[in-house]
Amino acid sequence: xxxxxxxxxxxxxVQPIIKPKDQKFDFxxxxxxxxxxxxxxxxxxxxxxxxxxxxxIVVKGQKELSPxxxxxxxxxxxPDATQVHSHGNxxxxxxxxxxxxxxxxxxxxxxxxxxxxxxxxxQGDDHYGLKNLNISGLSNNFHAxxxxxxxxEEGITRFQRWHIDAPxxxxxxxxxxxxxxxxxxxxxxxxxxxxxxxGLSMKxxxxxxxxxxxxxxxxxxxxxxxxxxxxxxxEYAPHPYMWIENCKAPSTGLGLKNEGKEHTMEELGDYDEKxxxxxxCVWINPVTGEKAFQVHGLGVRKLFLRSSVDEQPEVVEDVxxxxxxxxxxxxRILRPEYIWLPEVEEGDIVMWDNYGTFHSAVDYPLENYxxxxxxxxxxxxxxxxxxxxPIPSVC
Ligand SMILES: [Fe+2]
Numbered sequence: 001x002x003x004x005x006x007x008x009x010x011x012x013x014v015q016p017i018i019k020p021k022d023q024k025f026d027f028x029x030x031x032x033x034x035x036x037x038x039x040x041x042x043x044x045x046x047x048x049x050x051x052x053x054x055x056x057i058v059v060k061g062q063k064e065l066s067p068x069x070x071x072x073x074x075x076x077x078x079p080d081a082t083q084v085h086s087h088g089n090x091x092x093x094x095x096x097x098x099x100x101x102x103x104x105x106x107x108x109x110x111x112x113x114x115x116x117x118x119x120x121x122x123q124g125d126d127h128y129g130l131k132n133l134n135i136s137g138l139s140n141n142f143h144a145x146x147x148x149x150x151x152x153e154e155g156i157t158r159f160q161r162w163h164i165d166a167p168x169x170x171x172x173x174x175x176x177x178x179x180x181x182x183x184x185x186x187x188x189x190x191x192x193x194x195x196x197x198x199g200l201s202m203k204x205x206x207x208x209x210x211x212x213x214x215x216x217x218x219x220x221x222x223x224x225x226x227x228x229x230x231x232x233x234x235e236y237a238p239h240p241y242m243w244i245e246n247c248k249a250p251s252t253g254l255g256l257k258n259e260g261k262e263h264t265m266e267e268l269g270d271y272d273e274k275x276x277x278x279x280x281c282v283w284i285n286p287v288t289g290e291k292a293f294q295v296h297g298l299g300v301r302k303l304f305l306r307s308s309v310d311e312q313p314e315v316v317e318d319v320x321x322x323x324x325x326x327x328x329x330x331x332r333i334l335r336p337e338y339i340w341l342p343e344v345e346e347g348d349i350v351m352w353d354n355y356g357t358f359h360s361a362v363d364y365p366l367e368n369y370x371x372x373x374x375x376x377x378x379x380x381x382x383x384x385x386x387x388x389x390p391i392p393s394v395c
Contacts, residue, residue, distance in 0.1 A: 070377055168240045195252075280391050
Protein backbone atom coordinates (compact mmCIF):
# COMPACT_ATOMS: atom_id res chain seq x y z
CA UNK A 1 0.00 0.00 0.00
CA UNK A 2 1.38 3.43 -0.88
CA UNK A 3 1.79 6.12 1.79
CA UNK A 4 -0.84 8.18 -0.06
CA UNK A 5 -3.35 5.40 0.47
CA UNK A 6 -2.60 5.39 4.20
CA UNK A 7 -3.03 9.14 4.59
CA UNK A 8 -5.46 10.34 1.95
CA UNK A 9 -5.06 13.84 0.65
CA UNK A 10 -7.58 16.16 2.25
CA UNK A 11 -10.27 17.28 -0.12
CA UNK A 12 -11.18 20.37 1.91
CA UNK A 13 -9.40 23.39 3.31
CA VAL A 14 -9.06 24.34 6.97
CA GLN A 15 -8.11 27.90 7.86
CA PRO A 16 -7.54 28.82 11.48
CA ILE A 17 -9.35 32.08 12.02
CA ILE A 18 -7.47 35.33 12.06
CA LYS A 19 -8.24 37.20 15.26
CA PRO A 20 -8.23 40.92 15.86
CA LYS A 21 -5.24 41.97 18.02
CA ASP A 22 -7.28 42.45 21.18
CA GLN A 23 -8.67 38.89 21.08
CA LYS A 24 -6.97 36.12 23.05
CA PHE A 25 -9.13 33.07 22.38
CA ASP A 26 -7.08 30.20 20.99
CA PHE A 27 -9.56 28.17 18.92
CA UNK A 28 -11.66 28.33 15.77
CA UNK A 29 -11.30 27.54 12.07
CA UNK A 30 -13.14 27.93 8.78
CA UNK A 31 -13.67 24.90 6.55
CA UNK A 32 -14.27 25.30 2.83
CA UNK A 33 -14.55 22.96 -0.11
CA UNK A 34 -16.92 20.37 1.36
CA UNK A 35 -20.34 19.16 0.30
CA UNK A 36 -21.76 17.43 3.37
CA UNK A 37 -24.42 15.70 1.27
CA UNK A 38 -21.74 13.55 -0.35
CA UNK A 39 -18.86 13.51 2.13
CA UNK A 40 -16.49 10.52 1.92
CA UNK A 41 -15.52 8.37 4.91
CA UNK A 42 -11.98 9.78 4.81
CA UNK A 43 -13.30 13.31 4.96
CA UNK A 44 -15.67 12.45 7.83
CA UNK A 45 -12.63 11.21 9.74
CA UNK A 46 -10.63 14.34 8.91
CA UNK A 47 -13.54 16.61 9.74
CA UNK A 48 -13.89 14.91 13.11
CA UNK A 49 -10.19 15.46 13.83
CA UNK A 50 -10.56 19.07 12.68
CA UNK A 51 -13.33 19.65 15.24
CA UNK A 52 -11.33 18.09 18.08
CA UNK A 53 -8.28 20.14 17.05
CA UNK A 54 -9.85 23.56 16.42
CA UNK A 55 -12.82 23.08 18.81
CA UNK A 56 -15.24 25.32 16.91
CA ILE A 57 -15.38 25.25 13.12
CA VAL A 58 -17.60 26.91 10.54
CA VAL A 59 -18.22 24.69 7.53
CA LYS A 60 -19.13 27.09 4.76
CA GLY A 61 -21.75 26.73 2.08
CA GLN A 62 -24.14 23.92 3.14
CA LYS A 63 -27.40 25.50 1.93
CA GLU A 64 -28.41 22.31 0.16
CA LEU A 65 -27.75 19.92 3.05
CA SER A 66 -30.81 17.74 3.59
CA PRO A 67 -31.91 17.09 7.21
CA UNK A 68 -31.54 13.34 6.55
CA UNK A 69 -27.93 13.77 5.42
CA UNK A 70 -27.30 16.14 8.34
CA UNK A 71 -28.35 13.42 10.79
CA UNK A 72 -26.46 10.78 8.85
CA UNK A 73 -23.26 12.83 9.17
CA UNK A 74 -23.77 13.12 12.95
CA UNK A 75 -24.10 9.35 13.21
CA UNK A 76 -21.00 8.84 11.06
CA UNK A 77 -19.00 10.97 13.52
CA UNK A 78 -19.80 8.41 16.23
CA PRO A 79 -20.94 5.18 14.55
CA ASP A 80 -21.02 3.18 17.81
CA ALA A 81 -23.49 5.56 19.44
CA THR A 82 -27.17 4.74 19.93
CA GLN A 83 -28.94 6.57 17.14
CA VAL A 84 -30.81 9.19 19.09
CA HIS A 85 -30.29 12.86 19.90
CA SER A 86 -28.29 13.34 23.12
CA HIS A 87 -31.41 14.70 24.83
CA GLY A 88 -33.41 11.65 23.81
CA ASN A 89 -36.65 11.59 21.88
CA UNK A 90 -38.93 14.63 21.97
CA UNK A 91 -41.47 13.05 24.34
CA UNK A 92 -38.83 12.38 27.02
CA UNK A 93 -37.23 15.76 26.42
CA UNK A 94 -40.50 17.59 26.96
CA UNK A 95 -41.37 15.57 30.09
CA UNK A 96 -38.09 15.77 31.99
CA UNK A 97 -36.21 18.50 30.10
CA UNK A 98 -37.06 21.10 32.76
CA UNK A 99 -35.40 24.40 32.03
CA UNK A 100 -34.32 23.26 28.55
CA UNK A 101 -37.76 22.42 27.26
CA UNK A 102 -40.13 24.70 29.13
CA UNK A 103 -38.67 28.00 27.94
CA UNK A 104 -38.63 27.25 24.23
CA UNK A 105 -40.22 25.32 21.42
CA UNK A 106 -38.19 22.50 19.92
CA UNK A 107 -39.41 20.53 16.91
CA UNK A 108 -38.00 17.50 15.12
CA UNK A 109 -37.81 17.77 11.34
CA UNK A 110 -40.28 15.25 9.84
CA UNK A 111 -38.33 12.28 8.53
CA UNK A 112 -35.22 13.33 10.48
CA UNK A 113 -36.62 13.87 13.98
CA UNK A 114 -33.19 14.00 15.59
CA UNK A 115 -32.48 17.15 13.64
CA UNK A 116 -34.12 19.81 15.77
CA UNK A 117 -35.58 23.04 14.52
CA UNK A 118 -34.66 25.80 16.92
CA UNK A 119 -34.91 29.51 16.42
CA UNK A 120 -37.34 32.34 16.88
CA UNK A 121 -40.40 33.75 15.15
CA UNK A 122 -42.29 32.67 12.04
CA GLN A 123 -40.74 29.72 10.26
CA GLY A 124 -42.64 30.00 6.98
CA ASP A 125 -45.61 28.23 5.41
CA ASP A 126 -43.83 24.91 5.14
CA HIS A 127 -40.46 24.31 6.71
CA TYR A 128 -39.42 20.80 5.62
CA GLY A 129 -42.99 19.69 6.37
CA LEU A 130 -43.53 21.80 9.50
CA LYS A 131 -46.41 24.11 8.62
CA ASN A 132 -46.93 27.71 9.74
CA LEU A 133 -44.83 27.50 12.85
CA ASN A 134 -44.31 30.56 14.95
CA ILE A 135 -41.88 29.60 17.66
CA SER A 136 -40.71 31.07 20.88
CA GLY A 137 -37.06 30.28 21.15
CA LEU A 138 -34.30 32.51 22.31
CA SER A 139 -35.20 34.57 25.33
CA ASN A 140 -33.72 36.20 28.36
CA ASN A 141 -36.37 34.54 30.58
CA PHE A 142 -33.73 32.46 32.27
CA HIS A 143 -32.29 35.61 33.82
CA ALA A 144 -33.29 36.71 37.30
CA UNK A 145 -33.10 40.30 36.07
CA UNK A 146 -33.44 40.41 32.27
CA UNK A 147 -32.69 43.66 30.45
CA UNK A 148 -35.65 46.04 30.58
CA UNK A 149 -37.90 46.17 27.50
CA UNK A 150 -36.64 49.52 26.28
CA UNK A 151 -32.97 48.50 26.42
CA UNK A 152 -33.75 45.17 24.79
CA GLU A 153 -35.61 46.87 21.92
CA GLU A 154 -32.47 48.92 21.37
CA GLY A 155 -30.40 45.74 21.09
CA ILE A 156 -29.00 45.44 24.60
CA THR A 157 -28.93 41.81 25.57
CA ARG A 158 -27.22 39.05 27.56
CA PHE A 159 -25.55 35.71 27.18
CA GLN A 160 -28.56 33.47 27.54
CA ARG A 161 -27.01 30.52 29.38
CA TRP A 162 -23.44 29.23 29.28
CA HIS A 163 -23.53 25.47 28.91
CA ILE A 164 -22.46 22.30 27.20
CA ASP A 165 -24.95 20.18 25.27
CA ALA A 166 -25.26 17.36 27.72
CA PRO A 167 -28.16 15.47 29.26
CA UNK A 168 -26.02 14.82 32.37
CA UNK A 169 -28.29 11.88 33.10
CA UNK A 170 -28.66 8.48 31.38
CA UNK A 171 -26.76 9.40 28.21
CA UNK A 172 -23.24 10.76 27.80
CA UNK A 173 -22.72 14.20 26.29
CA UNK A 174 -22.40 14.41 22.53
CA UNK A 175 -18.80 14.79 21.37
CA UNK A 176 -19.90 17.44 18.91
CA UNK A 177 -22.91 19.61 18.21
CA UNK A 178 -23.76 20.72 14.69
CA UNK A 179 -25.84 23.86 14.10
CA UNK A 180 -26.81 24.92 10.60
CA UNK A 181 -27.97 28.46 9.95
CA UNK A 182 -30.97 28.45 7.64
CA UNK A 183 -32.39 31.91 8.30
CA UNK A 184 -30.57 34.57 10.24
CA UNK A 185 -31.86 37.83 11.68
CA UNK A 186 -30.48 40.98 10.09
CA UNK A 187 -29.75 44.45 11.43
CA UNK A 188 -27.27 46.44 13.46
CA UNK A 189 -25.04 44.73 16.00
CA UNK A 190 -26.53 43.91 19.38
CA UNK A 191 -24.62 44.70 22.57
CA UNK A 192 -24.08 41.93 25.09
CA UNK A 193 -23.67 43.33 28.57
CA UNK A 194 -22.29 41.52 31.61
CA UNK A 195 -24.20 43.85 33.98
CA UNK A 196 -22.34 42.39 36.93
CA UNK A 197 -20.51 45.54 37.94
CA UNK A 198 -17.53 44.73 35.70
CA GLY A 199 -18.63 47.13 32.95
CA LEU A 200 -17.77 44.46 30.36
CA SER A 201 -19.69 44.24 27.10
CA MET A 202 -19.22 43.17 23.51
CA LYS A 203 -20.95 43.93 20.21
CA UNK A 204 -21.95 41.27 17.75
CA UNK A 205 -24.26 40.67 14.80
CA UNK A 206 -27.63 39.28 15.95
CA UNK A 207 -28.48 35.58 16.14
CA UNK A 208 -24.97 34.18 16.70
CA UNK A 209 -23.69 31.67 19.25
CA UNK A 210 -20.90 32.57 21.68
CA UNK A 211 -18.08 30.21 22.68
CA UNK A 212 -15.17 30.01 25.08
CA UNK A 213 -12.62 27.23 25.41
CA UNK A 214 -12.46 25.26 28.63
CA UNK A 215 -8.97 24.04 27.64
CA UNK A 216 -7.91 27.65 27.61
CA UNK A 217 -9.64 28.04 30.98
CA UNK A 218 -7.65 25.10 32.35
CA UNK A 219 -4.43 26.82 31.25
CA UNK A 220 -5.41 29.91 33.26
CA UNK A 221 -5.43 27.90 36.52
CA UNK A 222 -2.51 27.83 38.95
CA UNK A 223 -0.46 24.63 39.27
CA UNK A 224 -2.16 23.89 42.61
CA UNK A 225 -5.60 24.41 41.10
CA UNK A 226 -4.74 22.15 38.18
CA UNK A 227 -3.57 19.50 40.61
CA UNK A 228 -6.85 19.80 42.50
CA UNK A 229 -9.18 19.68 39.51
CA UNK A 230 -7.18 16.91 37.82
CA UNK A 231 -8.14 14.59 40.67
CA UNK A 232 -11.62 15.85 41.49
CA UNK A 233 -15.03 14.93 40.15
CA UNK A 234 -18.68 15.90 40.28
CA GLU A 235 -21.99 14.15 40.60
CA TYR A 236 -24.92 15.58 38.67
CA ALA A 237 -28.47 15.61 39.97
CA PRO A 238 -30.93 13.09 38.52
CA HIS A 239 -32.90 14.89 35.79
CA PRO A 240 -30.68 17.91 36.41
CA TYR A 241 -32.57 20.37 34.21
CA MET A 242 -35.81 19.52 35.95
CA TRP A 243 -34.06 19.86 39.31
CA ILE A 244 -33.23 23.50 38.55
CA GLU A 245 -36.24 24.41 36.42
CA ASN A 246 -37.31 27.16 38.84
CA CYS A 247 -33.81 28.61 39.23
CA LYS A 248 -32.59 31.71 37.45
CA ALA A 249 -29.28 32.90 36.07
CA PRO A 250 -27.15 35.81 37.14
CA SER A 251 -26.73 38.59 34.59
CA THR A 252 -23.69 36.97 32.91
CA GLY A 253 -25.62 33.75 32.11
CA LEU A 254 -22.92 31.72 33.86
CA GLY A 255 -24.12 29.52 36.72
CA LEU A 256 -27.21 30.06 38.85
CA LYS A 257 -28.47 32.47 41.47
CA ASN A 258 -28.71 31.00 44.95
CA GLU A 259 -32.37 31.34 45.80
CA GLY A 260 -33.10 27.92 47.25
CA LYS A 261 -35.43 27.03 44.36
CA GLU A 262 -33.99 23.64 43.46
CA HIS A 263 -36.49 20.79 43.61
CA THR A 264 -36.14 18.20 46.34
CA MET A 265 -35.23 14.69 45.21
CA GLU A 266 -38.80 13.60 46.05
CA GLU A 267 -40.21 16.25 43.73
CA LEU A 268 -38.17 14.86 40.84
CA GLY A 269 -40.18 11.66 40.84
CA ASP A 270 -38.70 8.43 39.58
CA TYR A 271 -35.09 8.20 38.66
CA ASP A 272 -32.65 5.39 38.22
CA GLU A 273 -29.54 5.45 40.40
CA LYS A 274 -27.50 3.86 37.64
CA UNK A 275 -28.30 6.74 35.28
CA UNK A 276 -26.84 9.39 37.60
CA UNK A 277 -23.71 10.83 36.02
CA UNK A 278 -20.39 11.21 37.78
CA UNK A 279 -17.72 12.85 35.67
CA UNK A 280 -14.18 14.05 36.26
CA CYS A 281 -13.78 17.84 36.49
CA VAL A 282 -11.16 17.69 33.73
CA TRP A 283 -11.77 16.07 30.34
CA ILE A 284 -8.99 15.01 28.00
CA ASN A 285 -9.19 15.90 24.33
CA PRO A 286 -8.78 12.58 22.48
CA VAL A 287 -6.83 14.10 19.58
CA THR A 288 -4.70 16.90 21.08
CA GLY A 289 -4.41 15.50 24.61
CA GLU A 290 -5.35 18.92 26.03
CA LYS A 291 -7.11 19.11 29.38
CA ALA A 292 -10.34 21.06 29.73
CA PHE A 293 -12.11 22.14 32.93
CA GLN A 294 -15.48 20.86 31.83
CA VAL A 295 -18.06 21.07 34.57
CA HIS A 296 -21.65 22.05 33.88
CA GLY A 297 -22.01 23.83 37.18
CA LEU A 298 -25.75 24.33 37.18
CA GLY A 299 -26.50 20.60 37.34
CA VAL A 300 -23.92 19.65 39.98
CA ARG A 301 -25.31 18.25 43.24
CA LYS A 302 -22.07 16.95 44.76
CA LEU A 303 -18.46 17.96 44.36
CA PHE A 304 -15.62 15.61 45.33
CA LEU A 305 -12.35 17.47 45.88
CA ARG A 306 -8.94 15.91 46.22
CA SER A 307 -5.44 16.72 44.99
CA SER A 308 -4.08 13.21 44.60
CA VAL A 309 -5.41 9.73 43.98
CA ASP A 310 -4.58 8.63 47.55
CA GLU A 311 -6.48 11.41 49.27
CA GLN A 312 -9.95 10.97 50.77
CA PRO A 313 -12.07 13.48 48.87
CA GLU A 314 -13.73 16.41 50.56
CA VAL A 315 -17.41 16.07 49.65
CA VAL A 316 -19.21 19.38 49.04
CA GLU A 317 -23.00 19.06 48.94
CA ASP A 318 -24.04 22.63 49.58
CA VAL A 319 -25.03 24.12 46.21
CA UNK A 320 -24.00 27.60 47.35
CA UNK A 321 -20.46 26.33 48.03
CA UNK A 322 -20.44 24.29 44.79
CA UNK A 323 -21.45 27.33 42.75
CA UNK A 324 -18.89 29.52 44.49
CA UNK A 325 -16.17 27.01 43.57
CA UNK A 326 -17.29 26.91 39.93
CA UNK A 327 -17.63 30.66 39.68
CA UNK A 328 -14.14 31.26 41.07
CA UNK A 329 -12.72 29.14 38.26
CA UNK A 330 -15.05 29.71 35.32
CA UNK A 331 -15.43 33.47 35.63
CA ARG A 332 -11.76 33.86 34.61
CA ILE A 333 -12.55 32.97 31.02
CA LEU A 334 -15.75 34.99 30.83
CA ARG A 335 -14.16 38.06 29.32
CA PRO A 336 -14.64 39.51 25.82
CA GLU A 337 -11.09 38.64 24.74
CA TYR A 338 -11.67 34.92 25.32
CA ILE A 339 -15.07 34.74 23.61
CA TRP A 340 -15.71 34.04 19.93
CA LEU A 341 -19.05 34.47 18.17
CA PRO A 342 -18.46 32.91 14.73
CA GLU A 343 -20.01 35.08 12.04
CA VAL A 344 -22.01 32.68 9.94
CA GLU A 345 -23.92 33.17 6.72
CA GLU A 346 -27.11 31.32 5.85
CA GLY A 347 -26.13 27.79 4.84
CA ASP A 348 -23.06 27.65 7.09
CA ILE A 349 -22.92 24.99 9.75
CA VAL A 350 -21.06 25.46 13.01
CA MET A 351 -19.64 22.32 14.60
CA TRP A 352 -18.11 22.32 18.04
CA ASP A 353 -16.24 20.12 20.44
CA ASN A 354 -18.66 19.80 23.29
CA TYR A 355 -15.94 18.34 25.56
CA GLY A 356 -13.67 21.40 25.39
CA THR A 357 -15.92 24.44 25.01
CA PHE A 358 -18.89 26.19 26.57
CA HIS A 359 -21.42 28.06 24.48
CA SER A 360 -24.37 30.39 24.83
CA ALA A 361 -27.11 31.69 22.58
CA VAL A 362 -27.73 35.44 22.54
CA ASP A 363 -31.27 36.79 22.29
CA TYR A 364 -32.28 39.71 20.06
CA PRO A 365 -35.54 41.67 19.52
CA LEU A 366 -37.56 39.80 16.91
CA GLU A 367 -39.54 42.80 15.62
CA ASN A 368 -36.41 44.71 14.61
CA TYR A 369 -34.37 41.85 13.20
CA UNK A 370 -36.71 39.14 11.92
CA UNK A 371 -36.90 35.36 12.47
CA UNK A 372 -34.09 32.92 13.07
CA UNK A 373 -34.13 29.33 11.82
CA UNK A 374 -31.50 26.78 12.79
CA UNK A 375 -31.13 23.03 12.49
CA UNK A 376 -29.33 21.46 15.43
CA UNK A 377 -28.24 17.85 15.80
CA UNK A 378 -25.98 15.87 18.06
CA UNK A 379 -25.84 12.31 19.31
CA UNK A 380 -25.34 10.92 22.82
CA UNK A 381 -21.73 9.71 22.75
CA UNK A 382 -20.71 6.07 22.56
CA UNK A 383 -17.93 6.85 25.03
CA UNK A 384 -18.13 9.48 27.73
CA UNK A 385 -15.45 11.83 29.01
CA UNK A 386 -12.09 10.55 30.19
CA UNK A 387 -10.22 12.36 32.95
CA UNK A 388 -6.53 12.54 33.82
CA UNK A 389 -6.99 9.84 36.49
CA PRO A 390 -9.78 7.32 37.07
CA ILE A 391 -12.49 8.33 39.52
CA PRO A 392 -14.27 5.87 41.81
CA SER A 393 -17.42 4.65 40.10
CA VAL A 394 -19.59 5.17 43.19
CA CYS A 395 -18.74 7.13 46.31
FE1 LIG B 1 -26.55 24.32 23.39
